[in-house]
Amino acid sequence: MSLTYLPYDPDWVASIRAGGPDAYGLPAERTVSDGAGKPCRNCLCDIPKGAEMLIMAARPFPDPQPYAETGPIFFCAGCAPYQGDDLPPVLATRKECLLKAYGTDNRIIYGTGQITPTGEIETYCEALLTDPKVAYVDARSASNNCFTLRIRRKNEPTV
Incomplete structure (x- = not known):
């Protein structure tokens, strides 16, 4: 069986980068990566030390429900989605x-x-x-x- 690895929804990533609301209705926090285990959910690589990054709350499910976990994730401030x-x-x-x-x-x-x-x-x-x-x-x-x-x-x- 072949598998496909999906980054976060590209429309949501674009919205977050443009200042749109996260899962809690807040804009993403902008900071600089310290390089210690900050995985980008878009390019699916670790965000390098010194690179601008975003931190936000995400719920990778279409609707709120008891199993729709919400938590913090990171994105590079700018990168292309993983396609490997x-x-x-x-x-x-x-x-x-x-x-x-x-x-x-x-x-x-x-x-x-x-x-x-x-x-x-x-x-x-x-x-x-x-x-x-x-x-x-x-x-x-x-x-x-x-x-x-x-x-x-x-x-x-x-x-």
């Missing part, structure tokens, strides 16, 4: 991440959440996505639980 086919740097450079499967109703499928070593991410995602009830898998920080990116079956339309 390989494991993105924000995952490949980490020791592990938290993976959770969700159904078409955007709710967690219980029993799927697992801290996964980097070398096992693709295998675990492929196993989860063989289940037709699984619409996508979210990768999150293993230490802070922040949303990192969404993983889907390659060439499958979004729900």
Whole structure:
């Protein structure tokens, strides 16, 4: 099975960069990266030390509901969205991440959440996505639980 790694919605990224509201209705905070583990959810690389960055609250789900987690994320002040086919740097450079499967109703499928070593991410995602009830898998920080990116079956339309 081929996987696709999706950065944050490009329309929302553009809105945030233009001063639009985050998940809490606030503009993003602008600061400078200290280079210590600040993953951009757009280019899916770490934001380099000294680069301008944005911090905002994000809810990577279409509607508020009990399983629609909201939390802090970072964007480079300006970068292009990730478009590669390989494991993105924000995952490949980490020791592990938290993976959770969700159904078409955007709710967690219980029993799927697992801290996964980097070398096992693709295998675990492929196993989860063989289940037709699984619409996508979210990768999150293993230490802070922040949303990192969404993983889907390659060439499958979004729900």
